[in-house]
Amino acid sequence: MRFMVMVKADKSTEAGVLPSEKLLTEMGKYNESLVKAGILLAAEGLQPSAKGARVRFSGSRRTVVDGPFAEAKELIAGFWILQVKSKEEAIEWVKRCPNPLEGESEIEIRQIFEASDFGEAFTPELQQAEARMRAEVAAGTKG
């Protein structure tokens, strides 16, 4: 099972404040432990929402709104993707994480959809097309 583990933003991440050397060192050790356990698939940090945009959809209309966006606590500052055996195992790993922000913070854990979750609606043909696309994307990333 794959899980997306998301660090929620706060005022400082939204202001573009970079983490301290102490936190980076602790986080580096934590990330190493994820790698050694063979469960880390990806890890990225996101630039503040001030550098981003939102696209709203209404029928054929598209409205683009530039950042920053209010409600910092609803925004994502970074994420990991972990491959583990259960939600409990994902939670255990997250509890070991150093507090990712200098003050209060929250990490959200969400299970990723796998092809097998979709049942019959996801026909063998669609599954093949999806698998082929993922293989090509993976090959492109490495090249």
Place this chain on the structure above:
Amino acid sequence: MRFMMLMIPRGYEDAAPGTMPDADAVAAMMKYNEALQKAGVLLALDGLHPPSMGARVSFASGKPTVRDGPFPEAKEVLGGYWMIDVKSKAEAVEWASRCPASKNEIIEVRQVQEFSEFPSDVQEAASGFKEMQAAPGRGTAS
């Protein structure tokens, strides 16, 4: 430049455990995904089960506190994401605008932090991160 396109479906914050996307919507989305892939800009994509099947770990008290979903305070939650590699934010927004999304959905476009953007002391403290990204534990995990 790498950008994350975050799909935010309004209403998904209240979705019941086991909620599945509609087959027609998935078929339309697959065409869009193929267009991203053919253009050579797609790096990764995933959909997320509803928050009612997830958990939140908060560090408010210094110690981790676990809460199972759903999260009544959430006004918007993530439904899935694409990671793309494009030349500019404008190009990322252009791709987001082409998505066959519904009225209740918003796509947030956010630039990914690249290692090279960090000041040298931060790069030093984060040394090993690039190697981690290059060699994730995929082999042993599957």
